[in-house]
Amino acid sequence: MLDVRDPVANPIASSIPLSRPNLLESDIETACEVLRSGQLIQGQYVRLLEEHVSALLGVHETKAVASGTAALHLALLALEVGPGDEVIVPAFSFVATANVVELVGATPVFVDIELDGYNIEPQRVEEAITPRTRAIMPVHQFGLVCEIEQIGAVAERHQLALVEDAACAIGAQSEGQPAGSFGTIACFSLHPRKIITSGEGGLVVSNDHTLTHRVDLLRNHGIEMVDGKKDFACAGYNYRLTDFQAALAYAQASRLESNLAYRAQLAATYRETIVHSLVTVPSVPRGRVHAWQTYHVLLDDAVDRSQLVSHLRSRGVQAGPGAQCIPAVGFYQEKYAMDVDERFPNALNASRQGLALPLSETMTIDEAAYVAAQLNDFRL
Numbered sequence: 526m527l528d529v530r531d532p533v534a535n536p537i538a539s540s541i542p543l544s545r546p547n548l549l550e551s552d553i554e555t556a557c558e559v560l561r562s563g564q565l566i567q568g569q570y571v572r573l574l575e576e577h578v579s580a581l582l583g584v585h586e587t588k589a590v591a592s593g594t595a596a597l598h599l600a601l602l603a604l605e606v607g608p609g610d611e612v613i614v615p616a617f618s619f620v621a622t623a624n625v626v627e628l629v630g631a632t633p634v635f636v637d638i639e640l641d642g643y644n645i646e647p648q649r650v651e652e653a654i655t656p657r658t659r660a661i662m663p664v665h666q667f668g669l670v671c672e673i674e675q676i677g678a679v680a681e682r683h684q685l686a687l688v689e690d691a692a693c694a695i696g697a698q699s700e701g702q703p704a705g706s707f708g709t710i711a712c713f714s715l716h717p718r719k720i721i722t723s724g725e726g727g728l729v730v731s732n733d734h735t736l737t738h739r740v741d742l743l744r745n746h747g748i749e750m751v752d753g754k755k756d757f758a759c760a761g762y763n764y765r766l767t768d769f770q771a772a773l774a775y776a777q778a779s780r781l782e783s784n785l786a787y788r789a790q791l792a793a794t795y796r797e798t799i800v801h802s803l804v805t806v807p808s809v810p811r812g813r814v815h816a817w818q819t820y821h822v823l824l825d826d827a828v829d830r831s832q833l834v835s836h837l838r839s840r841g842v843q844a845g846p847g848a849q850c851i852p853a854v855g856f857y858q859e860k861y862a863m864d865v866d867e868r869f870p871n872a873l874n875a876s877r878q879g880l881a882l883p884l885s886e887t888m889t890i891d892e893a894a895y896v897a898a899q900l901n902d903f904r905l
């Protein structure tokens with residue numbers, strides 16, 4: 526049996542980890558109850574989770590699925606995005622953002638980011654629109670809502686679908702409106718590094734019933750009930766979330782507000798205590814509530830990031846890159862051969878000099894101050 530306190534069996538026990546799921550014994554007990562019941566899929570917790578998230582965001586419908594990637598994949602399929610279409614995405618994100626565009630046979634069109642906030646540059650979004658553009662898919666990077674009002678207006682002007690990749694942003698807001706409630710459709714991830722986790726898992730939300738109905742069919746083999754009889758309406762996937770996973774996520778979703786408040790305290794501790802002249806801490810624009818899924822700082826070019834990561838590791842602190850400059854990674858560089866230095870300087874800079882620091886509800890405020898002190902102590 527795994528001893529969670531044994532640093533060899535469980536490496537995150539030995540240091541301040543980048544992130545650690547905040548699972549209470551009562552959450553685990555709820556998941557165990559589902560396991561004991563024998564009803565492992567399509568039980569009550571998937572429905573409870575979906576209803577809870579819809580109420581939280583003020584959207585009509587939520588569909589729970591197997592991962593954040595599955596959520597984005599189904600969102601694009603539901604919108605009937607396919608070969609010949611283009612989807613505008615930020616050049617700096619986790620690769621899944623672009624991969625799902627490839628998976629439906631469409632072409633990702635990359636747009637550079639702004640270094641304040643690491644989100645897609647709204648003015649450049651409009652410049653990237655062509656007659657083949659079908660959708661704009663901005664990311665709320667690290668839990669900060671992008672310039673969604675501006676981007677939404679562009680989408681509306683050009684009659685394009687707006688797909689929010691809100692993988693990291695459950696609980697984030699702009700002008701009091703929750704991330705995930707702006708788009709034609711939006712997606713969240715329930716991966717263990719996210720604010721709510723089910724292990725693997727994802728959520729698709731929308732006010733458009735036609736879209737959520739398609740997601741419902743596509744996540745479950747195309748199965749549709751017609752007049753009480755089972756039919757197969759399309760060739761679907763098995764992208765369902767299990768009920769014991771949903772039970773874990775539901776338990777955490779119920780205390781989201783206090784978890785977000787604690788994350789904000791950790792972020793404030795970092796902001797007040799990181800004073801290294803070569804480190805820029807994130808700022809939050811007026812009107813935004815950051816969900817602080819990740820605390821991501823930017824290092825001056827003079828800093829060798831791997832040296833800093835080793836320094837922190839030697840002091841018991843895990844840190845690492847936050848996301849990728851997607852057009853610069855293997856598959857995308859080979860397929861599109863873009864001049865990334867010229868076209869995506871900010872995305873490249875963020876991918877090379879960005880650093881994610883530990884942040885999760887299982888961390889103490891003193892630990893955040895300790896991490897900041899070790900960072901401040903770094904010398905070139």
Ligand SMILES: Cc1ncc(COP(=O)(O)O)c(C=O)c1O
Binds near residue numbers: 692727
């Ligand atoms: C911005 C973004 N989009 C999509 C995903 C994919 O989510 P998942 O890992 O649940 O498939 C992630 C996960 O890290 C992400 O950060």
